Amino acid sequence: MALPVVLDVDTGVDDACAILLAALHPALDLRAVTCVGGNADVDAVVANTLTVLDAAGRPDLVVARGAERPLLEEAVDARHVHGLDGMADLDWPKSPRQPVVAHAVEVLRDVLLEAAAYADEEHRVTLVPLAPLTNIALLLRTYPQVAQGIREIVFMGGAAQAGNATASAEFNVFHDPEAAAVVLDACVDLDIAVTMYGLDVFYAPRISRGTAELLVSAGGHGASELAGRLIAFQCERFGSDSATIGDAGAVCAVIEPGAVRRERLPVRVELAGTWSRGRTIVDLRDWGGDLSHDPHGQARSTIDVCLEVDAQRFATLWLDTVSGGMR
Ligand code: RIB
Ligand code: CA
Numbered sequence: 001m002a003l004p005v006v007l008d009v010d011t012g013v014d015d016a017c018a019i020l021l022a023a024l025h026p027a028l029d030l031r032a033v034t035c036v037g038g039n040a041d042v043d044a045v046v047a048n049t050l051t052v053l054d055a056a057g058r059p060d061l062v063v064a065r066g067a068e069r070p071l072l073e074e075a076v077d078a079r080h081v082h083g084l085d086g087m088a089d090l091d092w093p094k095s096p097r098q099p100v101v102a103h104a105v106e107v108l109r110d111v112l113l114e115a116a117a118y119a120d121e122e123h124r125v126t127l128v129p130l131a132p133l134t135n136i137a138l139l140l141r142t143y144p145q146v147a148q149g150i151r152e153i154v155f156m157g158g159a160a161q162a163g164n165a166t167a168s169a170e171f172n173v174f175h176d177p178e179a180a181a182v183v184l185d186a187c188v189d190l191d192i193a194v195t196m197y198g199l200d201v202f203y204a205p206r207i208s209r210g211t212a213e214l215l216v217s218a219g220g221h222g223a224s225e226l227a228g229r230l231i232a233f234q235c236e237r238f239g240s241d242s243a244t245i246g247d248a249g250a251v252c253a254v255i256e257p258g259a260v261r262r263e264r265l266p267v268r269v270e271l272a273g274t275w276s277r278g279r280t281i282v283d284l285r286d287w288g289g290d291l292s293h294d295p296h297g298q299a300r301s302t303i304d305v306c307l308e309v310d311a312q313r314f315a316t317l318w319l320d321t322v323s324g325g326m327r
Contacts, residue, residue: 001122002029004151005254006111008066008104010038010131010172011048013082013230014246017318018130018156019049020223021251023056025321028255031111031125032062034104038131038175039078040086042068045131048087050095055226059097066104067134070176078171081237088233093221105139112149124151126254129183130247132172133157137179140186147190153183156250158267158280159199160305166278170199173269174278181269184301194303196267197250198280201260201306205249205314206242209235215323227322245318252314253306261308266299 005028009015022030033053035045046065053061069075083089100107108127115123127150129136136153139146157172157180165174173180187194212235215228234243245252253260266283270276282305283298285291291298 002027003254004029004031004115004123004125006032006034006108006125006127008034008036008127008129008131008135009045009049010036010040011045011052011087012039012131012247013088013234014244014248015039015130016048016052016087016230017227017245017248018251019052020056020227020322021248021318022128023053023058023061024223025255030061032064032107034064034066034108034135035099036066036104036131036135037068037075038172039082041075041077042066044086046099047094048085050097050099051087051092052226054095054097055221056223062107063099064102064104064107065099067138070132070134071137071178073176076175083233088230090229090233092226092229104135105142108135108139109143109146112146114149116146116149121151125149126151127153128250128254129153129155129157130250132175133179133183134176137182137186140190141182144186144190147192150192152193152195153187154195154197154250154254156197156202156247158196160282160284160307161200163279164199166275168276169278170280173280177269177271177278180280181271184267184269184303188301195253195262196280196303196305197253198306201309202246202249203244204309204311205245205252205318206311207231207245207315207319208242211319218323224323245315248318249309249314252317256313256317259310259313260306262304262306264302265305266302267305268299268301
């Protein structure tokens with residue numbers, strides 16, 4: 001049985017790379033894609049997500065509109081990275097479709113409660129947030145009973161080392177630090193397993209400009225051409241000969257979990273720091289003596305943090321899938 005998954009996205013050039021992989025890989029049963037404001041405003045995210053699913057030949061998939069802004073922070077986009085429309089400003093046909101009327105949190109609730117009703121492991125859903133965690137925080141605090149339908153949460157966010165949105169914070173967590181803190185706390189309350197696919201591995205799986213050109217040559221406004229255009233856009237924007245598959249790496253980690261080295265580590269989110277707000281403070285200390293004298297004590301949340309990745313394996317997995325090699 002293919003693994004049931006739901007993606008929560010802020011599409012997003014690399015979210016689009018992730019959606020293509022999840023929609024096309026035979027090991028996954030993509031049940032829905034929920035949208036949240038982040039890289040662009042939530043309506044642009046919805047439009048981009050529908051467009052990507054059309055290119056993937058998956059107009060059957062449910063898309064839902066979620067939170068427009070963070071729980072407390074003002075919304076700040078990342079159009080300087082992802083383009084004005086949030087998805088590389090491609091001259092690409094926009095989807096004529098609309099999202100479902102229900103809010104993303106309600107769609108997540110319904111999918112997860114349906115999975116919980118089977119009361120078996122194989123129907124439980126792997127939740128893959130690739131964006132600010134606002135929808136997920138609202139979901140877990142509003143409908144905690146959904147936990148029975150969740151196999152695990154594998155989220156793209158945070159970092160054990162340096163940030164990107166600021167010197168110390170990664171964009172998804174920095175955009176809504178309160179939501180990230182709520183999700184980690186709720187997952188302790190609800191005993192939900194969490195894997196953090198953060199910046200420590202995020203940039204490693206890469207596709208070359210030359211490979212992107214081959215993908216684009218497939219034409220036909222299909223998945224392969226879109227995938228190549230997204231990589232080529234990043235190469236241009238960053239002036240590099242290759243580009244990361246970004247969020248798609250978190251989906252790779254669901255398909256091939258053995259390709260990442262992870263450690264179970266205490267993690268907390270800094271909410272108050274002037275220069276460090278939004279930082280995921282990953283406790284890498286390996287001597288109990290330090291902790292026993294630490295006035296902060298150990299973080300309440302201990303999760304699996306991805307520290308190394310077989311980058312070539314993920315790049316190949318993504319490439320084979322979006323180019324049709326897996327179909
Ligand atoms: O920091 C990288 C993350 O921020 C990715 O999810 C990217 O799409 C942006 O949302
Ligand atoms: Ca994203």
